[in-house]
Amino acid sequence: MVDFVGRRQELATLERELQKVALGVGGERPGRCVMLRGRRRVGKSRLVERFAERSGAPFLFYAATGASPKADLTRLAQDARSSTLPSAGLVAAARPESWDAAFDVLAAALPADRVSVVVIDEVPYLMDPEGAFEGMLQRAWDRVLETKPVLLVLIGSDLSMMEALNSYGRPFHQRGREMILGPLNPAEVGEMLGLDPAEAFDAALVTGGLPLICAEWPRDAGLWDFLGEALSDPVSALLVSAERSLAAEFPPQAQARTVLAAIGSGERTFTNIARAAGGIGSTPLQRALDLLTDKRIVAAELPVSTGPSKDRRYRVTDPYLRFWLHLLGPSMEEIERGRGDLTLARIRESWTSWRGRAVEPLLREALARILPTGGLPAAPAVGGYWTRTNDVEVDIIGADRAPIARTLLFVGSIKWLERSPFDRHDLAVLHRHRAALTDEPVPIMAISRSGVDCTGLDAAYGPGDLLAAWPL
Incomplete structure (x- = not known):
């Protein structure tokens, strides 16, 4: 399927987590939790649906709406009816009026002798400033859900709220593995x-x-x-x-x-x-x-x-x-x-x-991923440099840390044009800008879409070199 190009690693991660649950069947606390976050429309829900379908395990996929607590609990009962959990009818029939009650009946519906998967999508819609939902989730996990062989997957698009869910001092801290789904590279x-x-x-x-x-x-x-x-x-x-x-x-x-x-x-x-x-x-x-x-x-x-x-x-x-x-x-x-x-x-x-x-941030990320290579050292920080008046602007700075570096490791220029290679005029500008930054003879490098038409660079990279930063 087209929407699963490049998702092999993420599917493998979920499959490993489910395998750990399977190995714990019969134990005291076989349950595991994954907290998946990523920007909207990167395919989080479809990824997890695909994983659950592929796993062969019974699963419930619940998507919160954020309309109201009552509407979200009603939606849980509806989604339970269409799930493959063998006792899902318990959830649909109970019509719980609180998340405490919903988690209890959900735990009762989970099989004890085989793995299952429960997905709660758009968790931030359920979170509140007082942390009530997080507290109920934590109590349910510690008391009943973790005792079942279940993989609980919590999904959210609000990155800051999903990070907060697992942060120190919050009720659900360290109860799940964090997982980030980015766009296709x-x-x-x-x-x-x-x-x-x-x-x-x-x-x-x-x-x-x-x-x-x-x-x-x-x-x-x-x-x-x-x-x-x-x-x-x-x-x-x-x-x-x-x-x-x-x-x-x-x-x-x-x-x-x-x-x-x-x-x-x-x-x-x-x-x-x-x-x-x-x-x-x-x-x-x-x-x-x-x-x-x-x-x-x-x-x-x-x-x-x-x-x-x-x-x-x-x-x-x-x-x-x-x-x-x-x-x-x-x-x-x-x-x-x-x-x-x-x-x-x-x-x-x-x-x-x-x-x-x-394109500059994308190329800097690619360069940071492939280093050390081509005569340049690995750089813990790859960024840019500019002044308020833009009289000096350097596309690429490699340094030991950012934004205030102890040591500059290299400076570089980006020229991303179809028919114009990096040439001696670009090289002269780069030399001047390096001199404005440091007296040290740090290496100079270039990234060019159309090649290099001069000598004097310590390293140069083209589109193919940088695309290799993301192995398939």
């Missing part, structure tokens, strides 16, 4: 779509590695063919996925949504974001930025160097969301009128400049 996207390495990076930027969007990209089709097709369909996954995710994350009046749009439009500094967000005050802007960074939607980054800096910059972490906010979201009315061709023309005009900056 560039190598997986390339394999799925039949693209060469350079094209795979482009596709990863546009789709964000989201399986639903990748599934609509015809195999072997180029970027512009895909975009032309997607922009002619107002309900394509490329167009609607971002809006649905944002609607789930923020109420319509949320100020953070306005701030996110400003960052997505290309603004990176506090002052410019405030201006683009309609002149928002510093205090509400900081609250919005704190919310966005807490939810991992936005990254707040400082330059990497041997000295301190307050020149913090912000960026949207999800490449697809960044693409949508900058190039698709502002044109949705036009697309819905059937003029996606106008949107496509604007994307073509701004593509090279947008991609040049958008």
Whole structure:
């Protein structure tokens, strides 16, 4: 199935956890718990459904709605009826009115002589500020659920709340194994779509590695063919996925949504974001930025160097969301009128400049994954450097730590153009910028989409070299 390209490792992890439950059948506490988190629409629910179906074990898949406690408990009874648990009728018939009662009847429905799987999807919908649900879950797990040979899988899209579920001082602390499901990486996207390495990076930027969007990209089709097709369909996954995710994350009046749009439009500094967000005050802007960074939607980054800096910059972490906010979201009315061709023309005009900056975090991640190689040492921190006025801007800094390094390990430049290799002029700029950073002769390197047309670099990498950072 297309939505399971690259999910071998995650399926294997779940299968190992279920095997540990099986080995504990007959013991005092054979139950195990996995807490799976990941951004919306990366395929968490489908992954676990696929695993449960493949396991052959009886299972219950329950999806919370967050409508109300009563509605969620009613939904549990409904989902129990369609489950394969042999005694699921107990849950459906009991109609529990609290989660304490629901967990008790659920434990009674679980077989004692064979493994089973229970999945609770969208756990953050059930969590409350007072921690009541977490307390009930902890008591049920310690008292009854863990005594059954069950694999309990808790799924959530709110990353900060799922992290809090297992944090120190919370009721469910250390009762489950944490597992993170990310989007398909560039190598997986390339394999799925039949693209060469350079094209795979482009596709990863546009789709964000989201399986639903990748599934609509015809195999072997180029970027512009895909975009032309997607922009002619107002309900394509490329167009609607971002809006649905944002609607789930923020109420319509949320100020953070306005701030996110400003960052997505290309603004990176506090002052410019405030201006683009309609002149928002510093205090509400900081609250919005704190919310966005807490939810991992936005990254707040400082330059990497041997000295301190307050020149913090912000960026949207999800490449697809960044693409949508900058190039698709502002044109949705036009697309819905059937003029996606106008949107496509604007994307073509701004593509090279947008991609040049958008691809930098992805390339830095790839470089960090493959080091040490090509004459460069491993680097605990790989980031960038800039000044407030941008008179010095270095695409890649390798260092022993970030943001304030003791030692710089290398400096580098990214040139991500189709027909323009890294040349001696780029090399001269890189030398000048290195001299502004350090007096030490640290190695210099380049990442280039179209090769290198000069000598004097200590290392150079192309799309194929970096795509190997994610082995299939």
